[in-house]
Amino acid sequence: MTTPMNNKNSLLVELFVEELPPKALKKLGDAFANEIFGTLRKLDYLEAASAKTTFASPRRLGVHITHVREVCPDIAVRTRLLPLQVAFGPDGEPSPSLLKRLEKEGATLAQTTRAFEQDKEFVFLEKVAAGRSLRDGLEAALHVAIENLPIPKVMSYQLESGCELPGWSSVSFVRPAHGLVALHGDTVVPIEALGLQAGRETHGHRFEAAVDPVVLRDANSYALQLQDEGAVIASFEARRAEIARQLAAAAVKVGGGSVPIHDDALLDEVTALVERPNVLVCSFEREFLEVPQECLILTMKANQKYFPLLDAQARLTNKFLVVSNISPDDASAVIEGNERVVRPRLADAKFFFDQDRRKSLASRVESLGKVVYHNKLGTQGERVQRVMHIARGIAEKLGDAKVAAQATQAAQLAKADLVTDMVGEFPELQGTMGRYYALHDGLDAAVADAIEDHYKPRFAGDELPRNNVGLVVALADKLETLVGMFGIGNLPTGDRDPFALRRHALGVIRMLIEKDLALGLDALLQDAAAQFSAIAGFDSSKATVELRDFILDRLAGSLREQGASAQEVDAVLAPFPQRLGEVPKLLAAVRAFAALPAAAALAAANKRIGNILKKAPEADAHVSELLLKEPAEKALHAAMAEVVPAANAQFDAGDYTASLQTLAALREPVDAFFDGVMVNAEQADLRLNRLGLLMSLHAAMNRVAQLERLAV
Known part of the structure; x- marks a missing residue:
């Protein structure tokens, strides 16, 4: 202790x-x-x-x-009594009002002080209150x-x-x-x-x-x-540590490289159920191991609060650990009781598994037409059709015909396990059971894996789908949910997000970035929105423009959590980058640029140019060399003719860092331009030509990021 x-x-x-x-x-x-x-x-x-x-x-x-x-220590208490002019008369003697207040407080004149409060002088009583x-x-x-x-x-x-x-x-x-x-x-x-x-x-x-x-x-x-004396470990942490120790020791005693399943939430819950833990080893009939281990593990954990034992290959064994709250000399009755209790649960799981395999997944798809998904978006069957079309379109954009065919099939079957007995009993197994049933039906492993993986990533830090088929279906499924919900105005508010739209958005972001998919965000949203054309009241603008902003906002938050500054993130995301897989490289380029000596001046100049152009809607990017009169504007035009093509070539090659560093060479001619050239010249053709020069410069400098966001 x-x-x-x-x-x-x-x-x-x-x-x-x-x-x-x-x-x-x-x-x-x-x-x-x-x-x-x-x-x-x-x-x-x-x-x-x-x-x-x-x-x-x-x-x-x-x-x-x-x-x-x-x-506790005595406390000095200061009480405001009266304004100074009320507390004392013209002769400086204490007034009857002050004396009456002092008598009431049991204090003397010596305990008073004078001080200003809110520009007015008052008399205060200073006392010490005895500590409580x-x-x-x-x-x-x-x-x-x-x-x-x-x-x-x-x-x-x-x-x-x-x-x-x-x-x-x-x-x-x-x-x-x-x-x-x-x-x-x-x-x-x-x-x-x-x-x-x-x-x-x-x-x-x-x-x-x-x-x-x-x-x-x-x-x-x-x-x-x-x-x-009380046979209770009162500390939650000490009791938890003792349970973990006993679980590990019991697994070693079982042998064969056995380890208890790791589940912090289960360990916390069991710690909260017992006062004096006693871990016992129990077992069940090996025939139940024919059932997918996810089913058995879930029923033991969720219903009985048991710790299943896995072998050295992470396969479920027929042994499990029970954390008892009693420690009898002979624990056989406790062990037998727990084994008797778990047996019907496992038998139910085996029955569901056997019954479900009597029908193929494909034969269950029709039943999804009777399952309501959302009162405005129709049934799960209608949803499946939308996901199929979105998935096929994504795969075709990626240029893989085989993946397109397999993704379409996987999308069609991905929700079919929702109408199986096993998933009806254990909703947590949706996707997992679909994979098992697909393999039982003889489907390709890539399709079966995609059926399970299309829910991924399910939470922060979860793994992504294991193959491209799963990736396409997962992306399609999340886009269908996001676009559908935004299109009917069912948006997350405050801490309410019943359809997990924030999590879906982060899943889309992770897949697009971590797999560096050559897909444009706006195109993805527009193609998905097209599948909802028959939905009454569907708002395509909310489903595309507002949803794009929502996704980029989630991305901004994620990047900031990873250590990027708000200015850097704003600079990269302000131009609405389409291919999110490029964002990490764009961010790295902006960071490298921000470290250059010329960065601050160019960012400030870029902001100044942006403000000028906002007030000149008549400007275009056309520049006539004949109208370049001042040496500074001629020098800037010449520098741009040399620097911008090189920076554009580097940008087109995907070397964003080099592109921005090349543009940094424009600092001196840009500074000289603003020092020596009047942009808003009275002569219209000169003014428009100079605005055109600035517009060309602005466009060249903001291809990688909106650099003005870096200005302090």
């Missing part, structure tokens, strides 16, 4: 409650401890060295804090913690007869609370909360505690006493 043992000024607070919701326990425990610690810190009860330890088990929330003051006792501060902190707990669902309950405090008859809390402990050192702090009075008694394990109640000696003995 890591709880400090030598600090007499330690504080322990525990709420003993009925079983807390397991998926919320860790968050509840952290919030409870943080709120109490934070409030006591704010009220100045904690010393600089104070530290907290959080406790959270199925039936308790607690916190241990070191270096806690019994009384820990009882006052802790009770306030506990009420703040209870009020601010992130409770998923509040329960209202009646207090036990004879136990309630005056004014308490019913309580609203996450679960009924039955005990409150508050110890400062070895002394009970007499606070009240939730109709309970604080004491030093708590309770251990329901069945295995050595004593009940556990009478705590002092704040520092809490964790050790609970473990030794």
